[in-house]
Amino acid sequence: MTVTIYDVAREAKVSMATVSRVVNGNPNVKPATRDRVNEVIERLNYRPNAVARGLASKKTTTVGVIIPDISNMYYSELARGLEDIAKMYKYQTIISNSDNDAVKEIEIFNNLLSKQVDGIIFLGGTLSDKTAEMIQKSSVPVVLSGTLDQDESLPSVNIDYVNASKEITNKFIEAGVKRFAFVGGGYSEKAQIDVLKGMQTLLSEHGITLPEAAQYIGSEQYLDGEKAYAAIKDTNPEVVLCISDEQAIGIVHAAQDDGKMIPDDLQVISFNNTRLVKMVRPKLSSVMQPLYDIGAVGMRLLTKYMNDEPIEDQKVVLPYRIEYRGTTKK
Amino acid sequence: MTVTIYDVAREAKVSMATVSRVVNGNPNVKPATRDRVNEVIERLNYRPNAVARGLASKKTTTVGVIIPDISNMYYSELARGLEDIAKMYKYQTIISNSDNDAVKEIEIFNNLLSKQVDGIIFLGGTLSDKTAEMIQKSSVPVVLSGTLDQDESLPSVNIDYVNASKEITNKFIEAGVKRFAFVGGGYSEKAQIDVLKGMQTLLSEHGITLPEAAQYIGSEQYLDGEKAYAAIKDTNPEVVLCISDEQAIGIVHAAQDDGKMIPDDLQVISFNNTRLVKMVRPKLSSVMQPLYDIGAVGMRLLTKYMNDEPIEDQKVVLPYRIEYRGTTKK
DNA sequence: ATGAAAGCGCTAACAC
DNA sequence: GTGTTAGCGCTTTCAT
Numbered sequence: 019m020t021v022t023i024y025d026v027a028r029e030a031k032v033s034m035a036t037v038s039r040v041v042n043g044n045p046n047v048k049p050a051t052r053d054r055v056n057e058v059i060e061r062l063n064y065r066p067n068a069v070a071r072g073l074a075s076k077k078t079t080t081v082g083v084i085i086p087d088i089s090n091m092y093y094s095e096l097a098r099g100l101e102d103i104a105k106m107y108k109y110q111t112i113i114s115n116s117d118n119d120a121v122k123e124i125e126i127f128n129n130l131l132s133k134q135v136d137g138i139i140f141l142g143g144t145l146s147d148k149t150a151e152m153i154q155k156s157s158v159p160v161v162l163s164g165t166l167d168q169d170e171s172l173p174s175v176n177i178d179y180v181n182a183s184k185e186i187t188n189k190f191i192e193a194g195v196k197r198f199a200f201v202g203g204g205y206s207e208k209a210q211i212d213v214l215k216g217m218q219t220l221l222s223e224h225g226i227t228l229p230e231a232a233q234y235i236g237s238e239q240y241l242d243g244e245k246a247y248a249a250i251k252d253t254n255p256e257v258v259l260c261i262s263d264e265q266a267i268g269i270v271h272a273a274q275d276d277g278k279m280i281p282d283d284l285q286v287i288s289f290n291n292t293r294l295v296k297m298v299r300p301k302l303s304s305v306m307q308p309l310y311d312i313g314a315v316g317m318r319l320l321t322k323y324m325n326d327e328p329i330e331d332q333k334v335v336l337p338y339r340i341e342y343r344g345t346t347k348k
Numbered sequence: 349m350t351v352t353i354y355d356v357a358r359e360a361k362v363s364m365a366t367v368s369r370v371v372n373g374n375p376n377v378k379p380a381t382r383d384r385v386n387e388v389i390e391r392l393n394y395r396p397n398a399v400a401r402g403l404a405s406k407k408t409t410t411v412g413v414i415i416p417d418i419s420n421m422y423y424s425e426l427a428r429g430l431e432d433i434a435k436m437y438k439y440q441t442i443i444s445n446s447d448n449d450a451v452k453e454i455e456i457f458n459n460l461l462s463k464q465v466d467g468i469i470f471l472g473g474t475l476s477d478k479t480a481e482m483i484q485k486s487s488v489p490v491v492l493s494g495t496l497d498q499d500e501s502l503p504s505v506n507i508d509y510v511n512a513s514k515e516i517t518n519k520f521i522e523a524g525v526k527r528f529a530f531v532g533g534g535y536s537e538k539a540q541i542d543v544l545k546g547m548q549t550l551l552s553e554h555g556i557t558l559p560e561a562a563q564y565i566g567s568e569q570y571l572d573g574e575k576a577y578a579a580i581k582d583t584n585p586e587v588v589l590c591i592s593d594e595q596a597i598g599i600v601h602a603a604q605d606d607g608k609m610i611p612d613d614l615q616v617i618s619f620n621n622t623r624l625v626k627m628v629r630p631k632l633s634s635v636m637q638p639l640y641d642i643g644a645v646g647m648r649l650l651t652k653y654m655n656d657e658p659i660e661d662q663k664v665v666l667p668y669r670i671e672y673r674g675t676t677k678k
Numbered sequence: 679a680t681g682a683a684a685g686c687g688c689t690a691a692c693a694c
Numbered sequence: 695g696t697g698t699t700a701g702c703g704c705t706t707t708c709a710t
Contacts, residue, residue, distance in 0.1 A: 020687095022686095022687055022688085023687065023688060023689095024687075024688095032696075032697085033696065033697045033698075034687090034688080034689090034697090034698095035689085035690085035696070035697060035698080035699095036695085036696060036697075038688070038689060038690085039695090039696085041688095042689085046695060046696085047695070047696085048695060048696085051695080051696080065458065065461060065462050066462060066687085066688080067403075067462065067464060067686085067687050067688070068462045068463045068464065068688095069399055069402045069403050069408060069463065069464045069686085069687080069688090070403050070686070070687030070688040070689090070702090071687075071688055071689075072399045072688090072702090073397075073399045073400050073403050073686085073687080073688070073689090073701095073702045073703065073704085074687075074688040074689040074690080074701080074702055075688080075689055075690085075702085076689095076702075078399060080442070080463070087428065088418065088424050088427050088428050088431065089421075089424045089425045089427070089428035089640075090424075091419075091421060091424075094418050094419045094420075094421075094424040095419045097418050097419070097443075098417065098418050098419035098445060101418065101443070101444065101445055102445070105444070105445075110442050110444065110459065110463060111442065111443060111444070112410070112440050112441065112442050112443075113427075113431070113441060113442075113443045114431065114435070114440065114441070115428060115431055115432070115435075128395065129440065131395060132395050132396060132397065132398045133398045133399070133410075133440060134397060134398065134399045240623065240626065240627050264623075264627065267627055268627075271629060274629075293570065293594075294624075294627070296570065297570050297594065297597055297598075297624070297627075297628065298627065298628055298629075299601060299604075299628075299629070310419075350703095352702095352703055352704085353703065353704060353705095354703075354704095362680075362681085363680065363681045363682075364681085364682095364703090364704080364705090365680070365681060365682080365683095365705085365706080366679085366680060366681075368704070368705060368706085369679095369680085371704095372705085376679060376680085377679070377680085378679060378680090381679075381680080396703085396704080397702085397703050397704070398704095399702085399703080399704090400686090400702070400703030400704040400705090401703075401704055401705075402686090402704090403685095403686045403687065403688085403702085403703080403704070403705090404685080404686055404703075404704040404705040404706080405686085405704080405705055405706085406686075406705095
């Protein structure tokens with residue numbers, strides 16, 4: 019039925035080993051032999067069975083990707099970057115949605131190990147203790163893209179949210195802003211913590227407080243922006259820092275519906291940097307993150323682990339840039 | 349090192365066959381034996397090697413997904429639907445980006461076959477002849493989600509673009525619109541053809557012509573909307589039907605920048621139905637497609653093929669709904 | 679209800 | 695440069 023390496027060997031009058039060498043580009047084959055084998059491979063339309071190869075070699079050239087939600091623009095952008103690099107290095111990617119739920123993450127992780135993946139990329143806003151522990155004792159290399167573990171000992175690729183947050187907060191403080199608000203939610207718990215940390219640091223340096231009522235943790239969706247606005251509006255904020263673009267846009271619209279002028283009455287800036295930010299009017303001020311690269315660099319790092327290449331930095335921090343657009347004052 | 353079925357068998361004092369039966373839920377095992385084996389499995393932390401299983405059984409419980417671009421909202425939504433159903437049926441998904449490029453599609457297809465996937469889901473706006481031919485003679489089942497082949501003989505899940513287009517065109521004709529425009533592009537060639545067909549049918553019925561200059565085929569991106577608007581504006585259209593949401597939003601903004609009032613001077617309606625349509629002001633009128641379901645139903649159909657279940661309809665057409673929002677007149 | 683044994687298609691020593 | 699052979703870890707007849 020299906021043509022195997024054995025069929026090719028017989029037709030080409032060589033051993034299986036030689037066919038295997040040809041297929042795998044092993045140089046120890048006489049050119050004449052190589053040509054003959056290749057001719058037979060072509061003629062019989064032989065296609066190596068990756069499963070058998072995986073069993074024999076203990077390498078599957080497959081990597082697992084644990085992702086909160088592929089339909090989320092932020093993550094799908096990472097996924098694209100990561101898959102492009104995987105392909106470049108001849109790896110296939112098994113992608114599975116976790117909703118950033120620890121139980122699902124662990125289940126997916128075990129499934130991936132059972133499939134004998136050569137490595138795993140973990141995407142997720144938050145790393146539960148259970149998940150972190152599982153990754154710690156993983157038998158295959160794991161790289162975190164777009165998140166960090168508690169003690170930052172796992173290989174990871176990120177941007178520095180704390181710093182971005184400080185920079186933004188400082189800018190507004192210098193502009194005389196006194197009343198801040200913060201909105202987060204969804205998968206981005208780690209980002210929340212860091213952004214909040216950055217804000218609080220600068221705020222307290224200047225004797226400004228961020229009241230509880232000016233902080234809202236919701237669900238990262240557009241529609242949740244309305245709730246966020248309703249929740250914080252009584253503190254009469256001048257500026258709101260919002261993790262999610264969608265949520266931020268929701269806030270802008272809710273504020274406008276409430277009769278506020280953007281950015282004169284309320285300024286909004288977000289951290290996700292999906293393509294969305296330029297698709298709305300006014301354009302959303304935001305932290306430009308290299309989403310594609312966070313995925314791509316993560317995968318590149320993983321390939322190094324999988325191929326035992328030397329690792330310079332197991333924790334890489336990519337640059338960001340803050341763009342003040344239409345939802346903030348000049 | 350790694351614990352195998354043989355280790356479990358030895359510890360539990362049974363044969364490998366029995367362990368295999370327990371693991372696979374074969375009922376022909378005495379409960380006492382089953383318990384003993386399970387205890388050992390637990391104790392040794394045995395995890396079946398899916399690769400070995402795949403080689404022996406010729407089933408990998410893995411399906412391949414060929415997708416134009418996972419970072420495109422339209423496709424990532426399909427991908428989420430499809431992965432959820434795959435997971436429900438215990439399948440893993442290998443996802444690979446094709447950019448809807450025939451060469452890449454074929455390469456991916458062959459890689460997937462070499463990985464011995466049990467089936468393949470093909471997503472893509474267009475089906476090239478080469479790709480269609482390859483799918484025709486595929487040794488594993490293939491289902492098209494969100495596209496169709498020329499003679500509609502391949503299993504597929506879609507909505508009826510022709511009809512949606514007719515419905516929309518008719519509505520505008522009845523409202524007295526005389527000057528139409530059409531904008532398409534990117535991956536959606538099949539949708540373009542159908543939408544255009546639907547338009548033309550109704551237009552010619554009413555003696556209205558769609559000038560060449562009122563048709564623009566671009567790249568489906570937000571920024572391409574500007575070019576689209578520039579290209580068609582001289583025909584002074586009253587209504588533009590646009591495949592892509594992003595492009596449609598670009599057109600709205602370009603028209604506004606050009607001093608037009610939306611929807612009074614220009615009406616815009618799109619067909620992609622990503623979450624975007626409700627995130628802009630004015631909200632974009634659009635054809636609501638069940639994106640998630642197109643993916644989900646496609647995967648469900650594929651599972652039927654993979655498990656030799658009876659197939660009622662190999663070509664399923666899902667319902668759509670047209671929502672007239674802010675970019676069209678009441 | 680259980681076991682023995684023959685593969686699944688390939689890689690990787692090792693020998694020549 | 696090429697062949698021989700022993701697995702890789704599992705499923706699946708076929709016996710019993």
